[in-house]
Amino acid sequence: GAVVSQHPSWVICKSGTSVKIECRSLDFQATTMFWYRQFPKQSLMLMATSNEGSKATYEQGVEKDKFLINHASLTLSTLTVTSAHPEDSSFYICSATQGSRSGNTIYFGEGSWLTVV
């Protein structure tokens, strides 16, 4: 079964509203979670790294005021797309890991399809 659960799987929101996506690790404590964005037929683009109890580290070019990331506990990270616009429509996917070493297993959520109308 899934060890990382992402919710919602699909969301449609109106332009100008905000939408929150949750990423939960189900049976382990995730010290670090990563948020990605993916356009159709393209690779995953890392948006930010989320460490429990501290501010997220955003990649260059990602607007931190638009994509709010909170990692309040060792099992939950949230991505809030604020004042959404149609160009924010995309597939968003999170991953979680127990450590930052290259050999630590990474678990992906199921992903969330966001459509802004």
Place this chain on the structure above:
Amino acid sequence: AQKITQTQPGMFVQEKEAVTLDCTYDTSDPSYGLFWYKQPSSGEMIFLIYQGSYDQQNATEGRYSLNFQKARKSANLVISASQLGDSAMYFCAMREDTNAGKSTFGDGTTLTVKP
């Protein structure tokens, strides 16, 4: 320079045959991990196989094997006895110990298995 290069945007293979998906990488970190993921049209990322930079033997997981050539910095995925359900996008990824646990992904290869 790209850290992960997948030179095959699309590949076709006949059912029951083997196929190799290419991946080359670039890093100066002596400690790193290489991963392959399968992404079907539903979007979920399915972990297939992992190879550590210090591993002496090539990784294998069922029908998946990783042809790790460290000196050439290549980590090709071999899928044996292809099945129709193998049709998907495949991503090669790398994690470096010096890069705060971040994964770098290649552009992906779309594999189509023909009946």
